[in-house]
Amino acid sequence: MNKYKKITLDGLIFQNPTFMLVLGTCPTLGLINSAFSAMGMGLTVLVILTLSNMLISLLRKIIPNEVRIPCYIVIIATLVTFARMFLQKFIPDLYDSLGTFLALIVVNCIILGRAEAFANKHTVLESAVDGISQGLGFTLALTIMGIICEFFGKGSLFGLQIMSFKIAMLTSPAGAFLIYGLSIAVFVYVVDGVQRMLRVKSNKLARENMLKEAA
Incomplete structure (x- = not known):
């Protein structure tokens, strides 16, 4: 499989940060009572995650290993500051709806996790x-x-x-937790089913190829 295709499928499906890895739970539970806030937070994290991955990958050979985590936080905090200024100026409604969760992106485990697990080991393009x-x-x-x-x-x-x-309960923290749990269950069930089907198909093709070679 092409490496970029694998990276893409992992991010969207097989290592989905929300449903498969259960990361970023704090903003997830706090903001999914509004589609506008949820999408706004998602897009903000997307931009910051992409830029931080690229910067960390670019600087990975310069940053001393002993202080890499503080350096990651400084990079992410700088990007979050710019994001807050941009949203406050141009999209004030979104800025107000995100509230404290916008500042907490600095220590978002998805962004820090990708910096440590991926960006500091791969090229700028792969990290992007x-x-x-x-x-x-x-x-x-x-x-x-x-x-x-x-x-x-x-x-x-x-x-x-x-x-x-x-x-009304679905707009409360308890309702958000319920929807989150059910969404994880459905997503994992579907992904597992698809993976089983792909394995069966792969095994069938392998057996057919073996029979052809034996003949």
Whole structure:
């Protein structure tokens, strides 16, 4: 498999940071009661993750191993500061809705985890693809859960009222936790099923090739 394809599939599916690795739980549970906030947080993390991956990969041979974690945090904190200034100036509604969670991106375990596990061992291009893939995986997961929570909890989508029927509990922390748990269960079940099907197909092709060679 092409390495970039593998990196992309890992970020979106097989190592999805939200559903498979269960990282970034704090902003996930705090923001999925609104599709707008969930998508906004996801896209913000995507940009910061991609840029931090690229910078850390670029500087990986310069940064001393003993102080690499503090250096990663300084790089990420700088990017988060720029992101906060940008959102406050141009998208104030999103800035207000993200609140404290925006500042907490500095210590987001997804970003720090990719810096330590991937960016400091791979090229800039590979790190950029990893950042985009992991960021998209995180964004899609938050947006899907945000849509579910807002639609059934408030009867609206992205602030637009659609129906009067509401399940208010789904907009509470307990409801967010419930939706998160169910989403993980469904995602893992589907991914496991797909992987089993692919293994069966691969084994079948291998047996057929062996029979052809034997004949």
